[in-house]
Amino acid sequence: MGRLFGTDGVRGVAGRDLTARLAMDLSVAAARVLGEAGAFEGHRPVAVVGRDPRASGEFLEAAVVAGLAEAGVDVLRLGVLPTPAVAYLTHTLDADLGVMLSASHNPAPDNGIKFFDRSGYKLADEIEDSIEAHLGEDWDPPTGAGVGRVRDAYGAVEQYVAHLLSTLPVSLDGLRVVVDCAHGAASSVAPEALRRAGAEVVTIGAAPDGLNINAGCGSTHLEALQAEVVRQGADAGIAHDGDADRCLAVTAAGEVVDGDQIMAILATELREAGRLAKDTVVATVMSNLGFKLAMRETGIGMVETAVGDRYVLEAMREGGYTFGGEQSGHVIMLDHATTGDGVLTGLHLLAAMARRGHPLDELAKVMNRLPQVLINVRGVDKSKAASSPELAAAIAEAETELGDGGRVLIRPSGTEPMVRVMVEAGTHDRAQAVAERLAAVVGGL
Numbered sequence: 001m002g003r004l005f006g007t008d009g010v011r012g013v014a015g016r017d018l019t020a021r022l023a024m025d026l027s028v029a030a031a032r033v034l035g036e037a038g039a040f041e042g043h044r045p046v047a048v049v050g051r052d053p054r055a056s057g058e059f060l061e062a063a064v065v066a067g068l069a070e071a072g073v074d075v076l077r078l079g080v081l082p083t084p085a086v087a088y089l090t091h092t093l094d095a096d097l098g099v100m101l102s103a104s105h106n107p108a109p110d111n112g113i114k115f116f117d118r119s120g121y122k123l124a125d126e127i128e129d130s131i132e133a134h135l136g137e138d139w140d141p142p143t144g145a146g147v148g149r150v151r152d153a154y155g156a157v158e159q160y161v162a163h164l165l166s167t168l169p170v171s172l173d174g175l176r177v178v179v180d181c182a183h184g185a186a187s188s189v190a191p192e193a194l195r196r197a198g199a200e201v202v203t204i205g206a207a208p209d210g211l212n213i214n215a216g217c218g219s220t221h222l223e224a225l226q227a228e229v230v231r232q233g234a235d236a237g238i239a240h241d242g243d244a245d246r247c248l249a250v251t252a253a254g255e256v257v258d259g260d261q262i263m264a265i266l267a268t269e270l271r272e273a274g275r276l277a278k279d280t281v282v283a284t285v286m287s288n289l290g291f292k293l294a295m296r297e298t299g300i301g302m303v304e305t306a307v308g309d310r311y312v313l314e315a316m317r318e319g320g321y322t323f324g325g326e327q328s329g330h331v332i333m334l335d336h337a338t339t340g341d342g343v344l345t346g347l348h349l350l351a352a353m354a355r356r357g358h359p360l361d362e363l364a365k366v367m368n369r370l371p372q373v374l375i376n377v378r379g380v381d382k383s384k385a386a387s388s389p390e391l392a393a394a395i396a397e398a399e400t401e402l403g404d405g406g407r408v409l410i411r412p413s414g415t416e417p418m419v420r421v422m423v424e425a426g427t428h429d430r431a432q433a434v435a436e437r438l439a440a441v442v443g444g445l
Contacts, residue, residue: 004135005128007308009114011103014056018111020063027067029134030097030115033127035071039096039118048093048153050078050086051101052185052243055210056111060101064113069148070141073097076153080208082185082244083114084341085160091120091338092159102185102243105220108211120338121317122310157189164193164344167336169273170355173198177350178237178250180225182218183208186244190343194238197347202232214241219248219329219342226254236353236360238346239329245309246329247342249349251361259329260291262349264367266331267300269352270323275335276300282315282324282332284308289407289424291327294367307411309340370406371428373435375421377442382412384445385419394441398423398434406431410438 004010010026012018031047034040047068051057057080065075076093078086083100090098098116106112115123115131123131141147177199181187187206194201204224205217217224219239229237229250237250249257263281270276280301283291287304295302303319305311309332312324316334325331330340337344353360385391391410398408406425413420421439425431 003129004132007310008104009112011106011110011112013109014054014060014111018060018113020059023060023063023113024067025135026113026131027064027099028071028139029131029137031068031071031073032134032139033130034097037127045073045097046076046093046095047073047097047099048076048078048086048090048095049099049101050081050089052213053080053183053187053208053210054103054108054111054213054242056109057101060111060113064099064101065150068099069150071148072142072146073148075148075150077150078153078156080185081156081160082189082341082343084245084337084339084344085156085189087116087120087339088160088163088337089153089156090116090118092163093153094118100243104243104245105214105218105241108213108215121313122339161189161193161196164347165196167344168197168347168351170351171198172347172350172354175236175350175354176200176202176232176234178202178204178225178229178232178234179346180204180217180237180239181206181244182214182240182242183212184214184218184240184242184244186240186343190238190240190244190346193343193347194350197350199350202228202234204228218242219246222248222250222256226250226256230254236350238350240342240346244342245340247331247345247349248329249346249360251364252359253361255361257360257364258369259325259327259331260288261364261367261369262329262345263325263331264291264294265352265363266333266345266348267295267323268298268366269348269355271298271300275322277320277322280319280321282312282319282321284312284326285409285411286327286422288327288367288369288372290368290370298366313339370424370426371431372422372424373428373431375435375439376413376418377421377439378418380419380442380445382417382419385410385412385442388445391441391445394438398438402434408434408438410442
């Protein structure tokens with residue numbers, strides 16, 4: 001059996017892989033592990049629990065709350081809020097543990113559980129391993145006054161929105177913005193924050209019913225946002241995923257601005273303001289080659305990590321950096337948040353437009369995005385991708401063919417059963433041809 005925790009918590013199809021029993025057992029084990037580690041020493045432990053609007057989040061929330069309370073932890077229910085809001089409130093409300101129920105950009109049948117420590121950071125690998133090791137163990141639960149109490153945390157949304165607004169350097173007055181909330185956790189928060197920042201806001205994908213999260217909308221399906229921005233004559237569009245830890249954007253002409261371009265814009269803004277620690281940005285190996293070249297040309301250093309926001313964050317904390325992220329739009333601004341925050345990112349991207357008085361397409365010219373083709377190959381043994389001599393030879397041949405004008409990256413997905421084949425080249429056709437050739441090799445493993 002593989003490790004239960006992936007790169008972003010425990011995920012699976014709710015009710016089949018991620019059951020109420022597993023959710024409850026994980027919560028009990030987490031409380032026990034943190035208690036044994038001394039995290040609750042000298043006080044009665046408190047946890048905050050939030051979720052996105054998936055239907056399965058209702059029964060999973062009940063199970064998590066029950067497990068924590070059974071283990072003697074008092075619980076504050078935050079309700080439906082973005083993942084970064086739960087991370088922020090864990091620290092701000094002086095809780096010992098934060099729990100978020102979400103499968104991010106995945107479809108509605110999936111769900112997940114992720115834990116945050118009292119500082120609002122995701123738990124370290126060794127703590128997750130310990131939680132997994134304690135699952136299902138016999139233990140002596142508290143009784144009477146020792147059991148946890150449960151209540152709702154009123155005012156949590158207002159506290160989070162106020163925090164977001166406090167980070168903005170300028171007003172968004174005069175900007176007309178379309179925001180796509182993916183029928184997810186930001187359906188109330190994102191429009192509210194944008195309006196209070198001064199923008200005129202048009203909202204789509206903001207009517208969650210528990211089953212429509214990420215369905216044809218949000219950061220993984222930008223077509224609706226592109227069309228609405230053009231139809232509304234808006235200055236820009238902002239797209240979030242189901243738990244709003246990501247942000248992608250659309251120009252007034254309906255062109256996509258991806259996470260690399262957003263990072264390039266914001267890194268440049270931070271550097272000019274003297275707030276980019278060590279004049280360095282942290283990004284993953286999936287970042288476009290054009291992003292790397294742009295950072296080099298603007299004098300900004302780059303630290304490269306494995307794919308996954310937790311690895312970006314680890315490198316940032318270890319190196320003393322304050323800005324980083326992923327091409328997917330998961331951007332981390334450590335001066336204001338402990339994890340990727342899509343609403344925060346969107347606000348600061350629009351603030352860059354307002355401060356400079358330039359349209360988004362002009363700002364995005366800070367980097368030239370090379371054509372990039374990504375093919376997800378399903379139904380293969382992911383472990384073979386790292387050890388196949390045939391694949392290694394095919395990669396070497398492709399890299400020689402592309403030279404300095406392109407690159408190849410093949411990696412197993414950390415959250416899904418597939419291998420990703422990514423190729424960048426001077427033209428889309430060339431990148432497509434090389435990617436298809438390599439995908440065929442991977443598919444034959």
